[in-house]
Amino acid sequence: MIASSGPVSAVAALAARRARQQQAISEDAPKAAPAPVVESEPPSKKPRRSLDAVETAETGGDRRSSRTRATKKQDKQLPVEDSPKHATRSTQSSRESQKEEESSQDASDAEQVATDTIENNEEMDENEVASVVGDADGYESPAETPAELQNFPLSKVRLNKSNIVYSDESTLCIRIKERTNLALLGQYDLWVKRGVVSLMGAKLHASSQLHRVYAPSTHSLPVIKCVSGTDGEAEVEIKSCNSGLSHLQDLSPLYQRIWTGENTTADKATLKSAPKDSKRSFSVLYTSADDSLNRHLRPLHLDKKWSASMKGLSQRQGQLRVLVCGPKASGKSTFSRYLLNHVLSPTPETEGGYVNTDGVAFLDLDPGQPEFTPMGQVYLARLRNPFFGPPFTHPSLDDSHGGEIVRAHHIGAASPKEDPDHYALAVMDLMEQYRTLLEKYPQCPLIINYPGWIFGQGLEVATWLVRSLGLSDVVYMSEKGPSEVIEPLGLAAREARVPLTVLPSQPTDFVSRSSAQLRAMQIQSYFHMSHPTDLGSSLWSEEPLSRTRPLTVDYNGPRQGILGVMVMGSQINPDLLHETLEGAIVGLVAVESPRALMGGMAPPDAPNEEQDGDGSGLDIDMDSENPNATNIESFMAENVVRTQEDLPYLFVGSGSCTPLDPRMSHCLGLALVRSIDTSSHKLELSTSIPPSYIQRSIEKGHSLVLVRGQLDNPNWAIxxxxxxxxxxxxxxxxxxxxQKKAGGSGGSDGSExxxxxxxxxxxxxxxxxxxxVPWMTVVEDNSRHQREVAARREKSLWKLRKKAYPGSESEADY
Structure with a gap:
């Protein structure tokens, strides 16, 4: 390291002694006290440097000697207990920053760190992921992660002969004692054979049911914890599975490095009798240092106040109507997911004999990060089984797989602030659908997930929901307020006589994917997902969408299947509709009545004798004699504008489309417009909507409309x-x-x-x-010059940058 003067060394020794004292008393420190610098974790998102800052750091870094660089690399290879200098220096710079000697020392250290970061990005191992300088949503780089942050405890149990019941190349059966837990990474099927275990808020009792669990590194790892069991032990079987979800890594770097790496120490101990090179779809991890890919792995432990609140809310049983709200990144989705699983899995011996047979209604009002649909939708779902995994592992629901979408509306944007009036109408309709659902399932509780749009007009909508929905509870996910939100929300709760519970936020400490990247993963998973009727779980296809068979739809002529196209959020000239629609993600909306148009100002339903009523064709039998369908076609034919390509454009005035009335329309799902054949008047669509859904809607006399909103561009598909x-x-x-390593091929070497x-x-x-291909530029190397050029090119519209240098697994932001 750089030589230090005497006074600085004395200060460093004093700081090191203080650091050791703080580390000894850290366990007894109150929660409100700030964590010691030595034990603190980095922020959830690492600070990103601008290009100017990088150039400055590189200029300063050139003054370092080769001996200093060698010493720095040696220090990085030391174990945690042998290299406390980094932690000491952090404490020193934070507590003694007023001294000139330390100021100069800190400047040198910062210069070293910046230069090392650049060297790490330019001298990358092929198994590492780099983030491009200037990237808004780049990946985390394990090369920049200090070694002392990797050794984080994950499991409280060690596998040995006493707790391993049996194991082979695909199965592991173990006993877990009470108050101990086990963390796994990957995909697996869980079978509880004896006792009771908890997983992601659900209490799973011994039964013959298998539970599919997805535990990627993009989110905190779910922990299997023993609640009770025979002789204080629970017995579970964990089995490998292959759903095809991991194959999406061949289609997008976003799906790479999120599942299992090499076999861990625990895996090797349980695979001794298995064939060589055996690999399960899951791995058991004792600490985060067991991960061969050096990722930020953390277990998901709930705050005690969260657990107590979930227990109290679940005691309301079928009378539960709870609204979960709070600021962004406060843990609303996590709390809602855990509460949902907790309510769906009550203890069989519940007092009063209550057993949840009606399922749980989940009203998701967050169009930016929905749980069971891709972005841009609000929906009401009825769930019968708990779900274990992040949203991109269940981007859609099927009637036969533990849940169904009762009704959905296409908002067409990631935030409801784009059109609050349409959003409020959609919420009102979904609540009316829930009241109708109660007639069939009277003991069906309701969980409402509200978006982070909690300020300004969003607060007005939230307080209106509290006053008008007939709730039983309101949960606010932040103890820090602010007061301008808590006070109006509390006033609305008091007026509605609804208890308001304020819980501490529990944001994620580390993120390896940004919100935009998680949305891209979820919508890509949605388009590659299928629900086989003869299987109890979903499957994913690794075929690119360009190689799959599209759905061909007529947009003009006697078999017109798409009766209109709408563009939300902006005014588009009809001459630009073709360019706006082609290659875009659209919502496929079923129009139930002509009153859904023009805000309910359409003429009353009446048969039109001039309309031939042939129906329309989606490569499906769409013959319909429903008079309502004929009336819709007649009305839309009178209010549609044909573009130069004969596309049916539904717009009013200067080109702004009025949203469809949610009371008389609903969204079937999303589709990708692959191409528009103007000569044959056909659209080619890629969609994962089951054909039975479309056929059912047609049989009811509904008309289909494509709605182009403000969703993220599908660069992942390109x-x-x-x-x-x-x-x-x-x-x-x-x-x-x-094959070459295994041996030669005899005399056929030339032909082979x-x-x-x-x-x-x-x-x-x-x-x-x-x-x-258009809209995509391949960068063949990762030099600083190429990164700067790509960063400048990033400002151009529709430009997608991919890094394709050897060993790269990283993707630039869109």
Whole structure:
């Protein structure tokens, strides 16, 4: 390290002694007290440096000697207990910053850290992920993670002969004692054989039911905890599964490095009798240091106040009507998810004999980060089984898989502030649907997840909901207020005679994916997901959307299937509708009545004799004699504007579309407009909406409308073919290299070599063609100059940058 003067060394020794004293008493420190600097964790999102800052740091870094760099690298390789200098220096700089000697020392250290960061980004191992300078939503870089932050306890149990019942290459059966837990990473099916365990808020009792669990590194890991059992032990079986979700890593770097890495110490201990090179779809981790990919892994432990509140709310049983609200990133979605699982899994011996047979209604009012649908929708769902995994593992629901969407509305934006009036109408309709649901399921509780739009007009909507929805409870997820939110919310709760519970926020400490990236993962998962009727779980396809069969729809002619196109949030000239629609994500909305248009000002329902009423065609039998369908077609035919391509454009006045009335329309799902064939008047759509949903809507006489909102551009779909081609080339090279290591091929070396060359040339040609597409630029290296050029290019519209240098697993933001 850089040589220090005498006074500075004395101060460093004093700071080190104070640090050791603080570390010894850290366990007894009150919660309100700030954590010692040595034990503190970095912020949830690392500070990102501008290009100017990088250039300054690099200029200063050039003054470092080669000896200093070598010493720095040696320090990084030391274990935690052998290298306390970094922690000492942090304490020193924070407590003795007024001294000139320390100020100069801190400046040198900051210069070293900045230069090391640049070196790490430019000298990257192929298994690491870098973030481009200037990226708004870049990945975390394990190379920049201090070693002392990696060793974080995850499990309170160690696997040995006494608690391992049996194990093989795909299954692990263990006993877990009370008050101990086990953290796993990956995908698995959980079977509780004896006792009771808790998982993500749910209490799972011994039964024959299997529970599918998804535990990626993008979120805090779910923990299996023993609640009770025979002789103080619970017995669970954990089995590998293959849903196809992990195969999406071949289509997007966002899905890479989120599942299991190499076998951990616990895995090796349970695979001794299994065949060599056995690998399960899950891994048992004792600490975060067990992870071979050096990721930020943390268990998800609930705050005690959260647990107490969930127990109190669940005691209301079928009378529960709770609204969960609070500022952004306060843990609303996590609390709602855990509360949902907790209510869906009551103890069989509950006092009074109450057993939840009607399910739980989940009203999700957050269009930016919905739980069971892709972004841009608000919906009412009825759930019968708990769900274990982040939203991108269940982006849609099917009637036969533990839950169903009762009704959904397409908002077309990530925030309700784009059109608060339409949002309020949608909420009112969903609440009316819940009241109708109660007629069939009278003991169905309700959980409402409100977005982080809690200030200004959002607060007005929230207080209106408290006064008008007939709630039993309101939960606010922040003890820090602010007072201008808490006071009006509390006043509304008192007027409605509803108790208001204020809980501490519990934000995520570390994030490896930004909100925009998580939305992209969820919507990509949505388009690749399917619900086989003969299976109890969902499956995902690894085929790029460009290689799947599209849904062909007529937008003009006698078999017109799409009766209109709407554009929300902006005024679009009809001449620009073709460019606006092609390649966009749209909502497929079923119009139940012509009154859904023009804010309910449409003429009353009456049959129109001039309309032939042929129905329309979505490659499905759409013959319908429903007079309501004929009336809708007649009305829309009179109010539609045909563009140059004969696209049916529904707009009013200067081009601003009036949203459809939620009381007489609902959203079936999302679709991607792949192409518009103007010669045959056909649209090619990619969608995961089950054909039975569309057929059912047609049989009821509904008309279908495409709604183009303000959703994120589907850049992930543009680059799928490129990433799939790269993955195919990589797999082929790995397979051929493995065959060469295994042994030669006899006298056919010449023919095999020629075949290998031809195959590799074809794969590389596929990569070349896939990289030459609009709106995507492939950057072949990761030099500082290329990063700066790409950062400047980022400002251009519709420009997508991909890093394709060897070993890269990172994706730039859109």
């Amino acid at each position: 680059s799928e073919e490129y990433h799939a081609a790269r993955a195919a080339e990589r797999r082929y090279q790995e397979s051929t290299s493995g 070599s020629s075949k290998h060359t031809r195959t590799l040339a074809l794969l590389r040609e596929r990569v070349r063609r896939a990289s030459n």
